[in-house]
Amino acid sequence: MMQFNDFQIPGVIRFGEGALATIKDEVLSKNPSKLFIISDKGVEKAGLVDELKEVLETCEIPMETMTDIAGEPTFSLVEETIKTLNQSKADFVIGIGGGSALDVAKASAALQDKHDLENYFSGKKTIENRTVPCVLLPTTSGTGAEVTKNAIFGDEVEGVKRGIVSPALLPDAAIVDPELTLSCPSRVTAASGVDAFTHAIESYISTNATEQTRIYSEKSMKLFAEHITNAVHNGSSIEARTGMSWASLLGGVSLANAGVGAVHAMAYPLGGTYHIEHGVANALLMPFVFKVIGKTCTDDMVRVASFVEIGDFTSSKHQALEAVVHYLLQLLKDLNLPTSLKELGVEKADLPKLAEQASQVKRLLSNTPYRLHEDQILGIYEDAYEGGKGGSNGS
Known part of the structure; x- marks a missing residue:
């Protein structure tokens, strides 16, 4: 019996000091009509969301920001984020932050406009393809969420944490800029x-x-x-x-x-x-x-x-x-x-x-x-x- 091993990574992995500035190239290559930025309060307070928006302003594309991501996100928070994303009519998701923000961002990009979310959350259905483009920028050094095909969330009903696993969770680009981690406590x-x-x-x-x-x-x-x-x-x-x-x-x-x-x-x-x-x-x-x-x-x-x-x-x-x-x-x-x-x-x-x-x-x-x-x-x-x-x- 033959055995094969697949090796999967994002479409682009870009690493280096100052790499944040190159995100505009990834955005313009997809020609989106609106951007949706997902982050958390700590990253926003550190000024990194504003720094990202300043770079993106040169693209002259409308953007909306959501920074309500909790430290240990739940499936209900993901559902709420997807609802906000759908209402925004954005067609390009950017996640900036630690693993929690990045997990919510890539799950939301993959599940936007999809129905039966509970079946995806429970694992009864696998996400076959991502709905909109997604770029992830980590601000911590640990989770590796920018290059993984899984996202972990809390199930408030069962009181446990579960993972969603699918290649659709790999972003179009992972931009790793060590300068973004300097403000990490x-x-x-x-x-x-x-x-x-x-x-x-x-x-x-x-x-x-x-x-x-x-x-x-x-x-x-x-x-x-x-x-x-x-x-x-x-x-x-x-x-x-x-x-x-x-x-x-x-x-x-x-x-x-x-x-x-x-x-x-x-x-x-x-x-x-x-x-x-x-x-x-x-x-x-x-x-x-x-x-x-x-x-x-x-x-x-x-x-x-x-x-x-x-x-x-x-x-x-x-x-x-x-x-x-x-x-x-x-x-x-x-x-x-x-x-x-x-x-x-x-x-x-x-x-x-x-x-x-x-x-x-x-x-x-x-x-x-x-x-x-x-x-x-x-x-x-x-x-x-x-x-x-x-x-x-x-x-």
């Missing part, structure tokens, strides 16, 4: 940065990883280790911001084609129930998840240890996993991120329910090279609840 820089590393390491060990995807995930991990500390603690460094922009972009490409796994599956219920930021949830869970699943990919852990420069374990492979887990735990402290679920206000009594919800995210769990069962997932949550002090190791 240190906590967001830390959380989104570790999110990028989560994408890289999970896609690297994914059961769907290929030689091609691993080129991207390997380079992403190396760049992350080199630049994350400086980006968080010296945010004005354009060198660090550029390095993290590359780490995010490359990790996103690998994620889009190889998929992520158990860390993300377990982060979704935390976002759905407690509205914990996605990057924070991933960062906190990662060491406790890898403590368990890393047992099945020893050689990969040896290579990861090399990528992040914590030692050469080729002659002592059994020690590599412990070193990687220690590195991930130390990251939380170095970047001033939470180190336990208890610290985030998670109730211990809710852990079984969270484990049950995570066990249903089979699309991601099947990407993990370790068959995690619900009781093992619960053990990982318990370990993370205590910050590794007295919890189960999930094995």
